[in-house]
Amino acid sequence: ETPILEVRDLVKHYPVRRGAFGRGAGVVRAVDGVSFRIPRGRTVGLVGESGSGKSTTARLANRLVEPTSGQVLFDGADLLATRGRELKALRSRMQMVFQDPYGSLNPRMTVFDIVGEPLEVHGVSRGRARTARVTELLETVGLSGRDLYRFPHQFSGGQAQRIGIARALATNPDVIFCDESVSALDVSVQAQILNLLKRLQRELGLSYLFIAHDLNVVRYMADELCVMYMGEIVERGDSDAVFADPRHPYTQLLLAAIPGHDPATAKAKDRAVARGEVPSPSAPPSGCRFHTRCPFAFERCTAEAPRLRTSPATGRAAACHLLDDTSEGGPS
Numbered sequence: 462e463t464p465i466l467e468v469r470d471l472v473k474h475y476p477v478r479r480g481a482f483g484r485g486a487g488v489v490r491a492v493d494g495v496s497f498r499i500p501r502g503r504t505v506g507l508v509g510e511s512g513s514g515k516s517t518t519a520r521l522a523n524r525l526v527e528p529t530s531g532q533v534l535f536d537g538a539d540l541l542a543t544r545g546r547e548l549k550a551l552r553s554r555m556q557m558v559f560q561d562p563y564g565s566l567n568p569r570m571t572v573f574d575i576v577g578e579p580l581e582v583h584g585v586s587r588g589r590a591r592t593a594r595v596t597e598l599l600e601t602v603g604l605s606g607r608d609l610y611r612f613p614h615q616f617s618g619g620q621a622q623r624i625g626i627a628r629a630l631a632t633n634p635d636v637i638f639c640d641e642s643v644s645a646l647d648v649s650v651q652a653q654i655l656n657l658l659k660r661l662q663r664e665l666g667l668s669y670l671f672i673a674h675d676l677n678v679v680r681y682m683a684d685e686l687c688v689m690y691m692g693e694i695v696e697r698g699d700s701d702a703v704f705a706d707p708r709h710p711y712t713q714l715l716l717a718a719i720p721g722h723d724p725a726t727a728k729a730k731d732r733a734v735a736r737g738e739v740p741s742p743s744a745p746p747s748g749c750r751f752h753t754r755c756p757f758a759f760e761r762c763t764a765e766a767p768r769l770r771t772s773p774a775t776g777r778a779a780a781c782h783l784l785d786d787t788s789e790g791g792p793s
């Protein structure tokens with residue numbers, strides 16, 4: 462089956478000036494050769510430290526930002542070759558739910574206008590039909606018609622995020638990009654919103670690209686996991702499998718940092734300690750970009766970039782020289 466969304470070798474380089482005294486321009490490799498697919502009705506989680514390229518990846522995939530190179534296939538259609546009305550129609554099938562529920566809702570607009578605005582794409586712009594549809598959307602997310610003419614600040618953070626979700630649903634999207642969508646909420650409210658997203662997925666057949674720095678949240682939501690480091694995917698695979706048995710040293714480090722997490726690879730937990738800061742994205746390390754922090758780095762790591770290799774047996778992928786000669790096991 463065609464995945465609802467597939468990105469192939471997506472690249473975004475931003476030009477930067479290195480300094481004022483003519484030391485020349487460089488590039489920030491914000492996203493550097495990212496590939497993944499989201500099957501219909503499934504959730505792909507994107508994890509990694511801030512600045513690893515997660516949000517940029519989402520913005521490239523729905524073309525809020527133009528990629529430097531690569532391919533985006535939405536429901537089999539080449540999104541980057543699409544223009545005009547066709548592009549608008551395709552993009553209306555991809556929506557975003559952002560981190561800050563208040564910041565992403567216009568404080569001067571009523572719920573009716575906020576949720577109803579995207580309906581104009583479908584020509585449902587006025588009258589009873591619009592009122593009926595907005596009311597239906599509000600009920601879908603656990604609000605009601607009584608909320609139609611209230612303003613965002615009259616709602617709690619969790620309710621405001623429900624408004625953001627109702628707005629995202631207005632165009633009947635196939636894919637929703639959730640970029641830290643529950644990070645700003647209290648833990649108890651987080652659970653309610655996550656369960657709402659899960660229910661909507663079941664009922665509407667939605668697919669999610671789910672970005673979060675909180676690994677417990679991602680673990681709860683994602684069927685598949687992509688781990689990013691400095692603009693690249695370093696590990697990818699079935700979410701439960703990756704959590705149970707992380708292969709890449711960076712994934713091991715991330716999981717070891719979860720409070721109370723006890724990975725099967727206990728040795729890795731002891732050894733995968735962060736060494737140093739994340740390098741500057743405008744001057745990534747040679748070879749494996751993780752080598753400056755990797756507890757297992759050896760000579761080859763500074764000279765040669767490891768390729769992301771997929772094991773045909775398990776579908777799992779990791780980019781690490783230590784994993785080159787075997788499809789099973791990892792550094793331990």
Ligand code: SF4
Nearest residue numbers: 749752755762781782
């Ligand atoms: Fe560590 Fe080398 Fe593997 Fe990179 S390639 S993760 S530096 S062992």
Ligand code: MG
Nearest residue numbers: 511512515516
């Ligand atoms: Mg981000």
